[in-house]
Amino acid sequence: MNMILGISGSPRENGITAHAIKEILSQSKEDTQYISLFGKHIGGCISCLGCTKDNKCVVEDDFQEIAEAMAQADAIVLGVPNYYDVPNALTHAMLERCFCFRHQGTFSLKDKPIVILSTGYSKDEENSQVLNIVEHFANKNKMKVISKFLVGAFSQCYSCKYGMTCADGNIVKDMNLPRRWALSGFWC
Numbered sequence: 185m186n187m188i189l190g191i192s193g194s195p196r197e198n199g200i201t202a203h204a205i206k207e208i209l210s211q212s213k214e215d216t217q218y219i220s221l222f223g224k225h226i227g228g229c230i231s232c233l234g235c236t237k238d239n240k241c242v243v244e245d246d247f248q249e250i251a252e253a254m255a256q257a258d259a260i261v262l263g264v265p266n267y268y269d270v271p272n273a274l275t276h277a278m279l280e281r282c283f284c285f286r287h288q289g290t291f292s293l294k295d296k297p298i299v300i301l302s303t304g305y306s307k308d309e310e311n312s313q314v315l316n317i318v319e320h321f322a323n324k325n326k327m328k329v330i331s332k333f334l335v336g337a338f339s340q341c342y343s344c345k346y347g348m349t350c351a352d353g354n355i356v357k358d359m360n361l362p363r364r365w366a367l368s369g370f371w372c
């Protein structure tokens with residue numbers, strides 16, 4: 185039996201990314217493992233080069249268990265929230281740390297299939313660089329990108345409590361509400 189690893193790169197435990205990854209895993213006939221970056225402490229690569237001998241990262245934080253799971257998995261499904269049209273920082277830190285897998289002719293993730301999805305609010309999908317950036321990381325690790333696609337999510341303005349009255353938010357902007365109504369609290 186193969187093992188499919190699903191990773192939600194969102195810092196939120198039960199957001200859209202988590203749901204999307206869990207839904208995909210639930211459709212698999214293979215064994216699955218789910219990891220959320222919610223609550224995880226993962227720093228970016230510090231370029232200590234401690235991994236160059238044996239492809240093992242020496243920095244002790246929550247990346248260690250993820251590295252182990254990535255190496256063990258037969259395939260990976262990675263969900264990445266779109267923050268400012270690039271991958272969110274937590275996922276980006278995780279991807280940077282995958283530098284440890286590629287030294288001296290050994291690519292520990294070589295040929296490992298990966299499916300990449302990006303969650304985001306923007307209707308203007310062409311602005312998003314998330315999928316291309318994550319695919320670039322995957323290519324650098326000689327992984328096999330099987331599929332990449334966008335998943336529609338919500339703007340944070342729908343749950344921040346000020347969405348209808350904040351003149352700088354997406355709801356006012358996208359619904360073409362007059363800014364002066366928003367500023368006056370007309371909708372409250």
Ligand SMILES: Cc1cc2nc3c(=O)[nH]c(=O)nc-3n(C[C@H](O)[C@H](O)[C@H](O)COP(=O)(O)O)c2cc1C
Binds near residue numbers: 270
């Ligand atoms: C700091 C921040 C920046 C964001 N920037 C964008 C953006 O540029 N484009 C976009 O479509 N969505 C943007 N969003 C919305 C998120 O992509 C969306 O809420 C997220 O994908 C949902 O994932 P989650 O529910 O799993 O946390 C942003 C959200 C946050 C918190």
